């Protein structure tokens with residue numbers, strides 16, 4: 001899997017979790033209502049989804065520098081280069097798109 005593909009999968013996951021949170025909870029967590037079990041469940045669910053989104057964004061940031069931020073030039077030999085099913089050339093050594 002190329003880094004680009006991994007990032008697009010992560011983007012889909014982030015979007016999915018964001019949509020679920022908006023459908024079930026809304027943009028902000030509801031204020032706590034003592035003794036209300038549904039409220040407690042909503043708050044727990046919302047905070048779980050927010051944590052998942054933060055983790056996925058953090059993983060995405062870790063993947064980005066390889067290609068976009070530091071502009072590392074692949075120094076692996078040509079024999080390590082391959083083409084993915086979409087025709088994108090990439091390095092099997094460092095996963096950078098070429």
Ligand SMILES: [Zn+2]
Nearest residue numbers: 074076091094
């Ligand atoms: Zn490489």
